[in-house]
Amino acid sequence: MGGQAKGKRTNKPKRKENRPNRDAGFVGLSPQERVKLRMHEKAKKKSAEKYSVQQLLEKTEECMDSFDFEMAVLFCQRALDVESTNLQALDMLGHIYSELGDTLKAKGAFLRAVELSPEEGHNKYMYLGQIHTGQEAVDFYTRGIQVLLSALDKQAQNTAGAAAPLDEDAQLPTAKDVSVAYCSIAEIYLTDFCMEEGAADKCKEFIERALQYHHDNPEALQLMASYLFSTERNQEGREYLLKSVALWLPAQKQSVAPPSTEEGMQSEVPPYESRITTAKLLIESEEYEMAVDVLEGLLEEDDEVVQVWYLSGWVCYLQFEKAKEQQEREGREVTEEETEEWKALKEAARSYLTNAKKLYSKLRCDDQPIMEHVEQLLGELGGVMEGEEEDPTLDEDYEPCSDEEEDDAEAPMDH
Numbered sequence: 001m002g003g004q005a006k007g008k009r010t011n012k013p014k015r016k017e018n019r020p021n022r023d024a025g026f027v028g029l030s031p032q033e034r035v036k037l038r039m040h041e042k043a044k045k046k047s048a049e050k051y052s053v054q055q056l057l058e059k060t061e062e063c064m065d066s067f068d069f070e071m072a073v074l075f076c077q078r079a080l081d082v083e084s085t086n087l088q089a090l091d092m093l094g095h096i097y098s099e100l101g102d103t104l105k106a107k108g109a110f111l112r113a114v115e116l117s118p119e120e121g122h123n124k125y126m127y128l129g130q131i132h133t134g135q136e137a138v139d140f141y142t143r144g145i146q147v148l149l150s151a152l153d154k155q156a157q158n159t160a161g162a163a164a165p166l167d168e169d170a171q172l173p174t175a176k177d178v179s180v181a182y183c184s185i186a187e188i189y190l191t192d193f194c195m196e197e198g199a200a201d202k203c204k205e206f207i208e209r210a211l212q213y214h215h216d217n218p219e220a221l222q223l224m225a226s227y228l229f230s231t232e233r234n235q236e237g238r239e240y241l242l243k244s245v246a247l248w249l250p251a252q253k254q255s256v257a258p259p260s261t262e263e264g265m266q267s268e269v270p271p272y273e274s275r276i277t278t279a280k281l282l283i284e285s286e287e288y289e290m291a292v293d294v295l296e297g298l299l300e301e302d303d304e305v306v307q308v309w310y311l312s313g314w315v316c317y318l319q320f321e322k323a324k325e326q327q328e329r330e331g332r333e334v335t336e337e338e339t340e341e342w343k344a345l346k347e348a349a350r351s352y353l354t355n356a357k358k359l360y361s362k363l364r365c366d367d368q369p370i371m372e373h374v375e376q377l378l379g380e381l382g383g384v385m386e387g388e389e390e391d392p393t394l395d396e397d398y399e400p401c402s403d404e405e406e407d408d409a410e411a412p413m414d415h
Contacts, residue, residue: 039147056078088109091113107131125144148177182213183210186210194230207224222281244278288322310354313352323345350378353377370401
């Protein structure tokens, strides 16, 4: 009896054989990796039940607005776990990884978006252009411009056909977007491709296209100035440069402005790196006071850029030298007022250059020509005067120097 009963149990079909193998994806994983994967799957299910994709993306945007990019990644990734082909989420994830400096992951997110929707959405192409160089960058920007122009054509057709009004929150492409994209290509021909045959003509062509779509684009005007300076047409270059700066610098210098005005003004202000180039060109044009205004704005925005401290010291040095030359050319005695002015310029130059040297060491920079020029100028200015204080706002961010570093900073430089 017992044997027959046992045989019956053996012959029963096992219920588990009809179930899907839940552990199929765990083959080859360590116990820790299996636990992590199960937790991730559980979190995905919980997110899908608790939040919609749109809610997760709103949370992502909130974190991005507060510069909490680490948390933004988590919310955005959860949105993609629920809906892996969501283009908005992919675009946001690529942007977040760009902010975090993870170029490889940013590239992956944007390329996935291109794969899913190659004919719509120009932003992904702009970002891909930024994280690539040379011809690859040009190709991405060009593709983005094609998408932009196609979108602008559709907008024009909708307007002509009196179509239903579009969502006010939709970020519609504009002619200025096209101008900015052409500027990006022109800059590549001004830098990466500058030694190639025909690069100058290509550069000019793309700048002219940029100005065609937005004739008051400060970045395009400055690029034209850079092109003209590079071809030794300095007077024409100076005219474009001053026109560019006049479009944004006066508004930036206003200490009090309504929030809406500030937001509008910020949209016209060129990027940080572009404004560094502005300062260089102004110095080359001997527009020293305007260069000082630009550099002061840059230091207020970010006081940990060696080049900005260096240029601030350099322009003060040049102002001092120019004042001396003018006095000598006029062949007269130095006035008491001039003496005080020269002293102030020398002290300002020493302070800026000394801070540039300290920051260079702190950030472990490798731009040797800048460091050599800083040391040369400090040597000519006599180093840091005894009792002279450096910028107190910079000192708050620095760790105390060793005795050896202090000696290096205070001693006159050999040159």
